[in-house]
Amino acid sequence: MFSRLFQPRRYGSAEAWELHRLFPSIDLHVDTLMWAQGWRYDLTQRHRLHLPRSAWVGHIDLPRLKEIGASAQFFCISTAPFRRRGLYRLAHAQIDQLMAACYDQPQHIILMRGLNDLHRAQTKGAMAAILSIEGAHFLEGRIENLQRLVQRGVRSLGLVHFTPNEAAYPNYGLGATNDKCLTDFGRQLIDECNRLGVIVDLAHVNLCGFMEACVLSRQPVIVSHTGISSVYRHPRNISDRQLRAVADTGGVIGVMYEPRYLGGRDIGAVLRHLRRVIKVAGEEHVALGSDFDGMIVPVRGLEHVAKLPNLTDAMLKAGWSAERIGRILCQNIQRVLQDVLPSK
Numbered sequence: 151m152f153s154r155l156f157q158p159r160r161y162g163s164a165e166a167w168e169l170h171r172l173f174p175s176i177d178l179h180v181d182t183l184m185w186a187q188g189w190r191y192d193l194t195q196r197h198r199l200h201l202p203r204s205a206w207v208g209h210i211d212l213p214r215l216k217e218i219g220a221s222a223q224f225f226c227i228s229t230a231p232f233r234r235r236g237l238y239r240l241a242h243a244q245i246d247q248l249m250a251a252c253y254d255q256p257q258h259i260i261l262m263r264g265l266n267d268l269h270r271a272q273t274k275g276a277m278a279a280i281l282s283i284e285g286a287h288f289l290e291g292r293i294e295n296l297q298r299l300v301q302r303g304v305r306s307l308g309l310v311h312f313t314p315n316e317a318a319y320p321n322y323g324l325g326a327t328n329d330k331c332l333t334d335f336g337r338q339l340i341d342e343c344n345r346l347g348v349i350v351d352l353a354h355v356n357l358c359g360f361m362e363a364c365v366l367s368r369q370p371v372i373v374s375h376t377g378i379s380s381v382y383r384h385p386r387n388i389s390d391r392q393l394r395a396v397a398d399t400g401g402v403i404g405v406m407y408e409p410r411y412l413g414g415r416d417i418g419a420v421l422r423h424l425r426r427v428i429k430v431a432g433e434e435h436v437a438l439g440s441d442f443d444g445m446i447v448p449v450r451g452l453e454h455v456a457k458l459p460n461l462t463d464a465m466l467k468a469g470w471s472a473e474r475i476g477r478i479l480c481q482n483i484q485r486v487l488q489d490v491l492p493s494k
């Protein structure tokens with residue numbers, strides 16, 4: 151389905167590449183496993199974009215992640231929002247896809263179960279893969295299913311996607327509401343995530359549930375992929391109040407590359423949202439959460455992962471310090487990983 155005849159091209163300036171060498175990037179959210187499982191998208195092979203304007207998929211794979219020197223990548227277990235059956239089984243099938251890549255190319259990709267694996271990957275020159283879940287519906291209402299998925303390596307749990315589930319309600323999509331907070335099961339999940347060393351991800355969660363989760367969690371929380379509503383008003387985006395609530399937990403907010411939520415079609419739009427997080431929450435609480443392969447058409451200049459140095463150049467042009475760019479590329483999320491994940 152995807153051609154392998156693609157000539158690698160280097161994007162970005164030498165200065166940007168130097169920053170990527172010093173601060174190897176970590177992205178908080180991609181949906182590639184869904185394509186690997188359902189459409190035989192081979193993570194280990196380089197892909198080229200076939201659809202016009204780099205729509206939907208083909209944004210990310212191991213060769214291109216290696217090329218930009220990424221140190222870790224969150225890989226999300228995700229599916230079409232309205233699917234209701236066989237979700238727990240589907241989660242395992244998507245993990246199988248990632249494990250196949252880890253077995254096939256252990257020199258390039260290592261599943262990160264604990265902090266040791268991040269260090270192990272760094273010394274080997276490999277990339278760490280962090281398994282996350284987009285929506286507690288994959289647990290089918292059973293806390294034991296979280297425990298089993300954690301045994302397989304899951305280290306981050308998003309509470310909800312575009313539909314209500316046993317744990318929480320979405321801020322956008324079918325059944326979005328602000329009249330309800332978390333359910334009892336949702337509260338129980340946060341407690342269990344804290345106990346097991348699993349990051350709580352509040353992307354897609356409605357305002358009431360979001361604020362409740364920030365108070366309940368005893369560990370830093372993340373918003374893996376989002377826009378900011380004080381830059382561009384959209385129900386999927388989060389408010390300044392929510393930014394502060396995440397910062398108060400010690401967590402991070404990953405800015406996404408989806409023009410519909412950013413309110414702009416170029417890298418400048420990503421920069422405006424990053425700048426707002428920095429202004430409101432502080433530069434210790436901002437990160438990147440592309441949403442690559444998540445049925446999006448990314449902003450111009452960031453059409454696929456190999457173009458990430460273009461964003462670094464935009465940050466340099468904005469006069470941002472190497473220290474700030476380093477925080478955004480990897481250091482803030484590294485701190486959260488250190489705070490939440492077990493050492494082994």
Ligand SMILES: [Zn+2]
Binds near residue numbers: 284354444
């Ligand atoms: Zn999402």
